[in-house]
Amino acid sequence: MSNSDSTPLLSIQALHIAFATANRAQVDAVKGVSFDVFPKQTLALVGESGSGKSVTATAILRLLPKTARIAPHSRIEFAGRNLLQLNAAELRAVRGKDISMVFQDPLSSLNPVFTVGEQIAESLRLHLGMSNKQALTRVVELLNAVGIPRPEARLNSYPHELSGGQQQRVMIAMAIACEPKLLIADEPTTALDVTVQKQILELLMRLREQQHMAMLFITHDLALVREIASRVVVMQQGEVREQNTTEKLFAAPQHPYTCALMACRPRLDVRPQRLPVIDDYLTATSDTNQLAAQPQRQRGTSPQDEIVLEVRNLAKQFTLKTGLFAREHITAVDNVSFRLPRGKTLGIVGESGSGKSTTALAVLRLIKANGGEVLFEGQDLLRLSESDMLAYRRRIQIVFQNPYASLNPRFTIAHLLLEPMHIHRVGKDINERMQLAASMLQRVGLPAEALHRYPHEFSGGQRQRIAIARCLTVKPEVLICDEAVSALDVSVQAQVLNLLQDLQDEFGLSYIFYLARLERGEVFF
């Protein structure tokens, strides 16, 4: 990295932000954060969800909602001025011209009713005073620079006509249109596919060099940080835990939280008995060296294993009506076959759109398959009647990806756990069922009092554990996990995976694990 001026381009000093909530209370989101961004350098702001990193970034251009309160002694200095003190007109002159921002979800961040060209040209006309013609030419140049093929044609496209990656490129083009000195990128790749993520990162790095701009990069993924940033700031619960240059941070992390973050990143080459978890590092009750040295788990299957579930030639098509009588067929799943041995875990990997969720739903007959067989201990599930299928529903269960959506918000935890027992007649009476529910909750690491609470009172990881408990109440044999940990934070993922591993050991469950990224799951199989 080149050593540029020693005066920082952007200096955040004692930033303190609180949010007013409905019942007049205040929630502190950012508690006294300070760091500097130097010209032409990239600083990464790293933290898990709830760390306050996005709030900090959004505060720079004062884009926070009205409920946000910034403390009067906080300062955000840019080019000699305190951004927090500017009036509306001065602030508008800075936004989009000196400092630009790229957001996480490109589809919702672009205006759906204006063409892509129009949205980019708007900045050019506003800040650089270009005429329509000049703006259009420049827009084509910009689209080229961000790697969009055939930019002259794409000018008149609407955002929803582009892929996720292309939408993000358009956002980036909009951000660099007026050649800002600082680009703030708030988790720009999180919502995109794995392959596209890499492309966008490379694009950002290339543009950074071309435009000689500084970048503030917000992310939860430490791996990305290493490639793109020269300085790192680690945040947790609204405070800065550690900040340093990238090399020094990775070589010798000082704060326990940083160590924990780095250690909990999954690796392909080791398969410990238990995955390390953030708390292990923060509470210092366990010996962290011992964790690193634990014996590895056995992998693989042998030909003697009994096959509990076998899928043959599964096929599913979706039909769209394209004309009065014409129909278009979209093949989602084509001739998929796999086998699951008892007591083992099978991983199925694919990008979004590869059809893996569709196979999961088809196996359970939540979607009607167009062809193939699903043999459970030799019985073809797809040919059974609804009432016969009911018996098998007990034996093969599913945990969904989104823990916020899979639990009925109007049910208490007790109701959620009792329902499957009631349907499949587990337990003699309600008292026995309540006892079973309580013991199942405790098994997944939640107290029995949780029975009387509602899902919205729990975090994502806890909700996923409740979902697992719900499946376990009927003692299934096969558990399908449809990206069950993808929506969770890194450290929480490890907790849930450890739980699943323990349950497999204890109950002899067989798992089918669907996921999009290899590193997360391979530790598990």
Next chain:
Amino acid sequence: MNLSAFIIKRLMNMIPTLLGVMLLVFVLFNWVGGDPAYILAGKIGDPKQIANIRHQLGVDRSYWIQLWIFFKQVCTFDFGRSWSTGELVSDVLLSRVGPTLTIMVPVLILETLLATLFALWVSYVRGSLTDRVVMVICTVAMSISFLVYIIVFQWLFGYRLGWFPVQGWADGFLTNLTRYAPLPVMLAVFVSLSPSLRLYRSFVLEEMNHDYVRTARAKGISERAIMLKHVLRNAAIPILTNVGMALPGLFVGSFLLEVFFSIPGLGREVVESVNRSDFPVIKAITVYLAILTMLANLLVDVLYRWVDPRVTFK
């Protein structure tokens, strides 16, 4: 699918609905309506006279034949003559549509423009005292019965202040527009402004919560430009849908207005023809209205595609 296939499919879907409407009207009239022959004969006719009239009107034939005749009438758009006045039904309808539209079209235009402007303004100052006060005024205004408004407006502007005639209608279009229409139009706009304002305000506020507004701010666009360009263009979609849904109502008009202001419009005609058991007129009005409603819905769906680029035909 492409546009023409979509339109054809929708036109074909109209047929079962139209048949249903015809059946419903037929059943309602024959089951529920008073005996027209009895009414025409002045309620004291002797049986022979009544039987004669029934034969003339054609209601002595079996129900199936009557239904078949109805069907043919719909296909040819010829419903014969009114049973009470003897006019050609088509003449009746054509003469009534004019006055109704003279009132309803200005009402729709004025009300949409005013409601949209106010909605934008109120959303701009959202959360402030002005916002709350305006919304409370709207709620109170909506809670007063239409009848009360008519009575008070007629009394105040027509009787007391004498600015407008209390009721009446003339032959000339311009006379009507400038002399007889203003009071009912003003009244109708005043009454329908409140619910529309509330609804459009919710549309605008919904749009203001979207991420693209934050992006526009991040680009340095002024709040005014954001409202008038970015938000309005998006909020126009549900607003226009709402206007589209009101289109069929244009033709029926408000029968209350027409009765109180003595406007010879279609709404009043509906009430009067039901009271007179004038079946040809009732048949014609309902069939025309049903077709117009379905065409208006189709028009709205097609225009929707033009206004919202995300929509494709299914």
Next chain:
Amino acid sequence: MTHATDSAGPWALAWRRFKQDRVALVSLCITAFFLLVMFASYAGLLARNWSAEVAPSYTAPTLQKVTPLANTHEQVGLPQTFTDPPVDISDIDPLTPHYQEWQQLTAQVAKAQAAQATHLFFGADKWGRDVLAKVIKGSEVSMTVGIVAALLSVMIGAVLGALAGYFGGVIDACMEWLYNVLTSLPSILLILAVAAVFSRGFMTIILILGLTGWTGVYRLLRAEYLQHRERTYVRAAEALGASHASRMFRHILPNVSHVLLVQFSMNVVGFIKAEVILSFLGLGVPVDMVSWGTMLAETQEELVIGKWWQLLAAGGSMAILVTAISLFADAVRDALDPKLNE
């Protein structure tokens, strides 16, 4: 763990949010007050004698004691004011033989009670009836019509909408057809038709409004069920083995009940107002009952001669109640908004 110290379901949370809105609490109190008055009227505690003639026609509102009407059934006899002994003219008076007979006859006629109107807050109407008593009695009809008709329309619309949205396919197509047919006809026509089938009366209005007013609820609930059908928690319930009925009514219904509640209150408001129009059209309650609608129908001729109090009483009470219910419904909707929950 992000939980409150005492567990609260979505309804309890909504109630907490609701309590903080002062306007909402006031409108709840006003609505409750009106309901109380209505029940008191039903029980006969208030306005029992609303149809009694208590004052001269069109008496203006007054807070003073009103002189009672002269009792027309008073005994026929000589005025009481004379102090001189009556002059005896019985020998030339041709009617002399009849006086005694008439006295006997009139003594047999029952005397009507002279109802004393102590104060007339809203004056008297054309027939001398106490307008305030009419307003109170009229609330029975207007509010009951509004509430029961709204209940009926919401139930019909909810069941049909749930079936259409959840099952889709043929059932949905049939419902769509029915919906299109009913909405293609002008509503006034349907109302007149239903009114013609049933004789004039209290239940008729409820039936008219309930049977023609369900379409809005149907549309909304169909859209909700279409959306919720695809949600993960319903998929999860299906994977656990829950039946269709269980999914529709035990799982999805609690999640859309807030929509129903808001629609119900909006329909109550709409039907109270519609009753006025129906009464004006002559389709309202029969003449021996009173409702705010019949009162307002009378006001058209009254206003011209300058008598404004009945308009104020009936129009004003209705406006206050409807405003209170509307504000209450708004607050309920805001408090129950699921987006605020998550």
